[in-house]
Amino acid sequence: MKHQQGHLKGLKDFDIYYQGWLPEGEPQAVLLVAHGMGEHSGRYGNVVNHFVPQGYAVYAPDHRGHGKSEGQRVYVERFGHFLDDLKTFFDMVRGWHPDLKIFLIGHSMGGAISIAYALRHQDELEGLILSGAAIKPGEDISPILIFIGKILSVILPKMGLATLDISTLSRDPETVAAYNDDPLVYQGKMTARLGAEIIATLESFPKQASQLRLPTLIMHGGADKMSDPQGSQWLYETVSSAVKTLKIYEGYYHEIFNDLGREQVLADVQAWLATRK
Numbered sequence: 001m002k003h004q005q006g007h008l009k010g011l012k013d014f015d016i017y018y019q020g021w022l023p024e025g026e027p028q029a030v031l032l033v034a035h036g037m038g039e040h041s042g043r044y045g046n047v048v049n050h051f052v053p054q055g056y057a058v059y060a061p062d063h064r065g066h067g068k069s070e071g072q073r074v075y076v077e078r079f080g081h082f083l084d085d086l087k088t089f090f091d092m093v094r095g096w097h098p099d100l101k102i103f104l105i106g107h108s109m110g111g112a113i114s115i116a117y118a119l120r121h122q123d124e125l126e127g128l129i130l131s132g133a134a135i136k137p138g139e140d141i142s143p144i145l146i147f148i149g150k151i152l153s154v155i156l157p158k159m160g161l162a163t164l165d166i167s168t169l170s171r172d173p174e175t176v177a178a179y180n181d182d183p184l185v186y187q188g189k190m191t192a193r194l195g196a197e198i199i200a201t202l203e204s205f206p207k208q209a210s211q212l213r214l215p216t217l218i219m220h221g222g223a224d225k226m227s228d229p230q231g232s233q234w235l236y237e238t239v240s241s242a243v244k245t246l247k248i249y250e251g252y253y254h255e256i257f258n259d260l261g262r263e264q265v266l267a268d269v270q271a272w273l274a275t276r277k
Contacts (some may be wrong), residue, residue: 001052008092010064010085017041017068018061018089021048025055029101029126029273030093033060034086034117036108036132037194038074038164038186040067043179046257047105050266056273057097061089063113065194066186073186075158079197082113083120090124101126103273108227108254109134112201115235119208127215127276129269132224132254135202135231160189168225168253175258209235215243217272219265221252245272 002022010016019041031051033044041060048058063082065071076082093102103126106114111133118128166187169176179185216239220232229248236246247268249256256265 001048008061008088010069010088011081014064014081014085015070016061016064016085016089018059020057020059020093021052022057023052023055027057027097027100028055028277029057029103030097031056031058031129032090032093032102032104033058034104034106034110034113035060035063035066036110036134037190037198038066039179040184042067042184043182044257046262046266051270054270057100059089059093061085063110067184072158072191073188074194075191076194076197079113079116079201083117086113086117087121090121094124101276103127103129103276105129105131106133107131107257109198111135111227112198115205115209115212116201118214119212122212122214125214127217127273128212129217129219129272130232130235131219131256131265132221132227133218133232133235134198134227135205135235136228157193158191161192161195163187163189164226170253170255170259171251172258172260175255205235206238209238210240212239213241215276216241217245217247217269219247219249219256219268221254221256221259222248222250223252224254226254243276 004020006018008016035041040062044060051058062069064085065073065075104114111130114128118125166176166179169179218232218236220229222229236244252259
């Protein structure tokens with residue numbers, strides 16, 4: 001396996017860090033990963049270790065305000081800035097692999113980013129894979145908190161608003177411990193602006209989701225408390241994709257790629273990808 005890393009200039013000249021993992025031979029396709037809130041590209045080792053030996057190239061940037069990328073932690077002026085950065089990176093990856101199919105994998109907030117990105121650029125993608133996508137807020141996000149967040153987003157946009165309950169991340173204690181010990185993971189409060197921008201993006205999906213016609217694999221942990229599985233059910237029923245699959249993993253927590261039983265999840269992704277060759 002070959003590892004590469006580097007930096008690109010995102011919107012407004014933000015320094016965006018990225019990583020890539022390539023097989024020893026020529027890759028058969030590309031998986032482009034959009035990570036979740038507060039984390040970073042280095043937390044997808046299970047995806048990398050499963051798919052690179054199968055001949056896939058895996059690439060992942062750190063979103064602005066995350067990991068090794070520039071910006072105040074978990075803050076963004078506009079949600080669309082994530083999409084613009086991802087488009088810049090996508091074009092780089094396309095330049096490196098002009099003849100390969102590119103699949104976009106989005107987890108949690110990265111799922112919302114991926115849905116919004118696909119609605120803009122679906123003709124450039126071969127397929128969309130979603131893991132615990134932020135489509136419907138989890139049970140810890142109350143309507144009152146959403147209302148307060150929208151107000152604070154205007155008057156105090158960088159104020160911390162809410163934290164994640166890490167105990168609901170995964171049933172694997174090693175995953176939770178690694179998350180807690182990772183210096184690149186931000187474990188403070190989400191900023192009011194980011195929260196409001198995420199909610200505004202989710203509120204835009206009902207008017208747009210039916211325009212999505214890209215082959216789509218939607219996956220969610222049935223016991224996910226960070227992102228409501230009903231959001232994935234709704235998306236599956238709403239998109240216009242002729243090829244679409246929904247998998248709800250009963251008992252699984254939020255990070256299905258890092259949960260107990262992840263081998264089944266990864267095998268399901270591999271089987272789905274095999275149908276898109």
